[in-house]
Structures are given as structure tokens and as C-alpha cells.
Amino acid sequence: MGLYxxxxxxxSLLTAxxxxxxxxxxxxxxxxxxxxxxxxxxxxxxxxxxxxAFFGLDRPIYLQYLGWLGDALTGDLGQSWTRxxxxxxxxxxxxxxxxxxxxxxxxxxxxxxxxxGIVAGIYEGRPIDTAIQGFNVLxxxxxxxxxxxxxxxxxxxxxxxxxxxxxxxxxxSLADNLAILALPVVSLALLQVAAYSQFVRQxxxxxxxxxxxxxxxxxxxxxxxxxxxxxxxxxxxxxxxxMGLILIQILGGVVIIESLFALPGLGRLLLTAIETRxxxxxxxxxxxxxxxxxxxxLIVDIAYHVIDPRMRVx
Amino acid sequence: xxxxxxxxxxxxxxxxxxRTLRHDPALAFxxxxxxxxxxxxxxxxxxAGQSPFEIDxxxxxxxxxxxxxxxxxxxxxxxxxxxxxxxxITLSICAGSLAVSALLGGMLGLVSGYFGGLIDQxxxxxxxxxxxFPPIILGIIITGILGPETVNLVLALSIVYMPVFxxxxxxxxxxxxxxxxxxxxxxxxxxxxxxxxxxxxxNVVPLLLTQYMILFPLILQIQAALGFLGLGVQPPTPDWxxxxxxGKDYILFAPWMSVFPGLAVLITALALMLVGRSLQHRINRx
Numbered sequence: 001m002g003l004y005x006x007x008x009x010x011x012s013l014l015t016a017x018x019x020x021x022x023x024x025x026x027x028x029x030x031x032x033x034x035x036x037x038x039x040x041x042x043x044x045x046x047x048x049x050x051x052x053a054f055f056g057l058d059r060p061i062y063l064q065y066l067g068w069l070g071d072a073l074t075g076d077l078g079q080s081w082t083r084x085x086x087x088x089x090x091x092x093x094x095x096x097x098x099x100x101x102x103x104x105x106x107x108x109x110x111x112x113x114x115x116x117g118i119v120a121g122i123y124e125g126r127p128i129d130t131a132i133q134g135f136n137v138l139x140x141x142x143x144x145x146x147x148x149x150x151x152x153x154x155x156x157x158x159x160x161x162x163x164x165x166x167x168x169x170x171x172x173s174l175a176d177n178l179a180i181l182a183l184p185v186v187s188l189a190l191l192q193v194a195a196y197s198q199f200v201r202q203x204x205x206x207x208x209x210x211x212x213x214x215x216x217x218x219x220x221x222x223x224x225x226x227x228x229x230x231x232x233x234x235x236x237x238x239x240x241x242x243m244g245l246i247l248i249q250i251l252g253g254v255v256i257i258e259s260l261f262a263l264p265g266l267g268r269l270l271l272t273a274i275e276t277r278x279x280x281x282x283x284x285x286x287x288x289x290x291x292x293x294x295x296x297x298l299i300v301d302i303a304y305h306v307i308d309p310r311m312r313v314x
Numbered sequence: 315x316x317x318x319x320x321x322x323x324x325x326x327x328x329x330x331x332x333r334t335l336r337h338d339p340a341l342a343f344x345x346x347x348x349x350x351x352x353x354x355x356x357x358x359x360x361x362a363g364q365s366p367f368e369i370d371x372x373x374x375x376x377x378x379x380x381x382x383x384x385x386x387x388x389x390x391x392x393x394x395x396x397x398x399x400x401x402x403i404t405l406s407i408c409a410g411s412l413a414v415s416a417l418l419g420g421m422l423g424l425v426s427g428y429f430g431g432l433i434d435q436x437x438x439x440x441x442x443x444x445x446x447f448p449p450i451i452l453g454i455i456i457t458g459i460l461g462p463e464t465v466n467l468v469l470a471l472s473i474v475y476m477p478v479f480x481x482x483x484x485x486x487x488x489x490x491x492x493x494x495x496x497x498x499x500x501x502x503x504x505x506x507x508x509x510x511x512x513x514x515x516x517n518v519v520p521l522l523l524t525q526y527m528i529l530f531p532l533i534l535q536i537q538a539a540l541g542f543l544g545l546g547v548q549p550p551t552p553d554w555x556x557x558x559x560x561g562k563d564y565i566l567f568a569p570w571m572s573v574f575p576g577l578a579v580l581i582t583a584l585a586l587m588l589v590g591r592s593l594q595h596r597i598n599r600x
Contacts, residue, residue: 011442014439015439015442015443015446016446018439018440018443019443019446019447022443023455026455026456026459027459030459030460030461137584137587137588137591138580138584140531140583140587141531141580141581141583141584141587142576142579142580142583143535143538143539143542143576143579143580143583144535144539145538145539145542145558146538146558146572146576146579146580149558149561149562149565149569149572149576150572150573150576152565152566153565153566153569153572153573156566162566248448249448251448251451252448252449252450252451253450255450255451255454256450256539256542256543259543260562267451270451270454271454271458271543274454274455274458274459275458282459286447286451286455289447289448289451290446290447293446293447293448294446
């Protein structure tokens, strides 16, 4: 297993390097870089060339990348071109906000979605299953940001309250922090609860139709033991895989929700950086996104090995 | 005589369709909704009498009424007309982009899976790179960096789900390539290219079509999200995402600007999802 994981890690790192390189090239390919934006109409002068040299934009692109990669390995992601702050710090702060949002959403989605899916699967074809499936289809069809808008409208018209616009970290005031995050988490969770419950239902239904379950029931095994030992155990593996997928999906959804609720997370940082052509911040933020996706997939792989002994052999 | 068999064949076909729809009300409902959406996209003028562009500042930000079913926006345009006329733009962008990704991803996947070797390794690595970004973030990178133009939007939407089609086509081609009929075809002298074109592709296409239906609601949501972020179709063109972007600033004073285009996305996604699920169910059973 050690060797396998090492190989996987190597492949993932290679993917990350290629991904960051492509982003690096892409942002530099398009006309209208940060210097052009700063200079405005006064382009084509010595000052412009000097600025380009200052940002290192005059060097060949692969040298620029290697320089960035070398620094990144030591934890130095450079300085923001528009705000002059170290990118690592900006990205780190933003990531914590996104991480909190993501983990809270994942927790709620799992706590509600999994039981919902199990109930639907056990009562396959009954009214309660139809109701849950109806909810799932609606939840999966509604655009995340639109759900956010609707939740905002509903809450503000019902309670004449809307979340404060200034973000407060949980370390300063947990109550204020939760007040700010409540609506974003609810909006994000709706889709994920639906996705989770649909997926779990499918797996429970499949497990219920397996011959070994029929045998276990036929030989008189108590329903509870059949459920926990035979069904739940086999459903756990796909649930863990799916958790990784959901987390990556949440990471995507977070970007839009953050810009809607004015949360200073990774997504909003990325959007502003793209708008202002602040390449170091774009690269830093995307590096974190790629690394998170990589780590999540790796954790899923390890969890796989722990839960399913069959995987350890191959 | 020939005419009789033809009508008999047709009758059997409609009967079969009728039976399928009766047994699968979700599919029937989804197809009916899609029928309405197609009609609205083809002839929006039949459904909305007002112009989606006509500005009437005296009637700005009016709530839904008999004159303006979905209310009006900040410059007094009729939201109902904008949503109806938006269907064609939003849906054709999504359908077209997804078709490009199915075609390109499918072709690359077929070649990659059938021949294997170096091509497979290189393409596989590139696909892994694309998959290392969540789809919406990939869309934001492409449209954000290249600029919010419809061409770039289509490009982004075409790339976002290409890896999914690639993987399905690749897996399909790999399992087909190991089947005895491929070896038989080869032994009677058919070239690999001919086998791939005539036989393998034909068996993989249904999988790709099903996936197309399954991904359609997802690409629709990404399209709307990019529009909402200001990275999609630009106003004043009536596009559901673009209308939502405009409504964002008025969300607490004029929520109808956001409610209806969002509902349009939701209902469309719902219809597509019902049909996609039913298709997948059928394929799995086979």
C-alpha cells in the first residue's frame, strides 16, 4: 500500500505541476496584463518596459514559471501586484474562510443527506421514497446561487434580518461568525443534501437486491443485523468516495456563494484577482484549489484501503 | 402491401412509445416540458408579445402584474419577455457547447481507449489536469481570463465537461476492444481505423448520448452561474444568467427580477434531469 500511495502521490504532484503551468501560461497569453491596466493610455513608453521588468514579465515564460515554482516550494507565493501584500498570507486567510464554509456544508449535507438516502432506499417505491426523490430532483435542479438569493429574500422579508456584510472569524466571535455563515451554508447544503441522499439511496437499493442480503433474511437473521452488517457496511465505501466528490463540488459552489454573500474566501479572492489581472494571486489561489482537490482524492484513496480490506491486496 | 407494413410498423412504434410513457410518468413529464421549451426557443414571439429590449423608464422595477406577468427590471423592460426570449440563447449555448465537448471528448476518448499506449498516457494526463479543477472554477478561469464574450463562454463550457465524455468513451472503447468480435473483424482483414469507426464507435455513442442528457442540467447551471458572475452572456442580450446578474443588485427591492429567470433554469434542469435519469435507468437495465 505504501508503494501504491507513493506512486499516486507522484502522479498527483505531476498533475498539479502541469495544471499550475497551464494556468501560468494562460494568464500571460491574453492581452491586457497588469502593466497595461496600470498604464492606461500612456502605454508603449520606457516606464511600461521598466514596469514589465519590475514584475519579471520580460523574461521567457518558462523561466518565470520555474522561478515561481521554486519560490512556491519554499512557501513563498510572491507579492500581490495590486495590493503589495504577500500572496501566501492572502491565500491562507481566504482559504480558512472557504474551509470553514466547506466543512460546515459537508457536515450538514452528510448528517441530513445520508439518513434521507437510507430511508428512501429502504422504503423503495413507497410514498416516503417518492417524496424524498422529489426533493432530490428539485435540489439538484436549483442553481446554488439562486437558492442563496431566494434564502436571502425569504429570511429578510420574514424576519427583516439580513446577514452582516463584514466577515468575523470564529476566533473573535463564534456567534457573529455563525450568523454570517448560516445562510451561505444553508444555500450550499441544499444541493449537496440532495446529491448525497440520491447517491446513498441508489446504493442502498442495489445492496438490498443482492443475493447475500436475501440469504441473510431467509436464514432468519434479525433485520437490524442485516442492515448494519450487510447493507450499511457495503454502502460505506461508496459513501466515502462520494464525500470526496461532494467536497470538491462544494469547493466549486463556494466560489459563487462567497461572491453573493461577500465572504472573503478563496473564490472571491480568485474572482477579484482575475478581474485585476493580479497573476500571483490568481496562481496562488488556483494552486490551493488544485492541492485541496489532490489531498481530498488522496484521503479518499487511503480511506478506501482502511475500510475495504480487499483493496489492500491489489 | 408495402404501405400496410409501413403503417403497421408505425403503429407498433407509437404504441411502444405510448406504453413506455405510461409506465414512466417522470419521463413523459420531462419530455413534455422539453417540448414546451423547444417551442419557446424556436418561436418566442408566439409566447411573449412584448419586446425583451424595449426600455420604459416610467415602468421600472414594477412587481408582477397583468401587464407585466413577471414584473419589470431596472429600466422597465418586461421580465417575462426577457425570460421567454432568453430560452433560445441560453439553451442553444448550452446545447452547442455540450455537443462540442461530447464530440471532441468522445473522439479523443475512443482513440485513447482503443489504441492505448503513448496516446492514452498523454491524453490521460491532460484530462487529469482538467479534472483537478472543480468544473465551475475551470469555467471561471477560462471566461475570466479570456474575457466575458460569448465565444469564450462557449469555449469554456465546451471544455468543462470534456473529461467526463473522454472517460466514458475511453472506458467503452477499452471494453469493446477486448471483445471477440473485434478480433474476428481484425482477422478478416479490417483495419483498426475501420473497426473503430464502424463498430466500436457505434456501440459507444449511446453511452455518450445518455451522458449528454445527464450533463445538460449541470452545464445549464454553470452557464447561469457564469452569467450571474458577469462572466457569461452580456446584457442587454436576454440570457437567463445575464438577467440574474442584473437582478443581483435589486434582490431585496425587486426580487422578481431574480425569481423568474432562476425558476426558468430550475424547471429546465428538472425536465432534462428527469429524462436523463430515465435514459440512464434504461441503459443500466440493459
